[in-house]
């Protein structure tokens with residue numbers, strides 16, 4: 001009975017958590033080759049994602065006061081930019097359920113971030129970027145072929 005229960009729990013986890021942990025080089029390559037990110041800005045994107053989520057698409061962090069959570073590779077915020085689907089108030093600026101920002105298809109995540117960069121005129125919306133990435137250069141991705 002015990003082993004059977006453990007096996008079925010593992011199976012459920014494997015099916016429901018469709019996520020991915022990128023390496024810096026892998027993310028840079030995918031952003032540039034598949035999602036239209038400017039090669040000259042790839043280091044900004046990868047640094048931001050690394051700082052926000054350590055490159056884990058399934059990262060979810062609950063913010064202080066529990067009024068919102070941040071989702072996925074770029075930690076998209078449930079109060080402003082996606083719908084958590086649990087009744088908490090949201091402006092849902094990027095018009096997606098937050099769960100869309102936890103899967104392995106990062107195209108919609110990139111589109112949301114592109115929108116936020118346009119709206120904010122840069123990366124100022126990201127605490128992680130402001131704290132750790134504002135002075136990074138392409139040397140951040142030294143050794144990557146992207």
Ligand SMILES: [Ca+2]
Pocket residue numbers: 100101102103104105106107108109
């Ligand atoms: Ca996604």
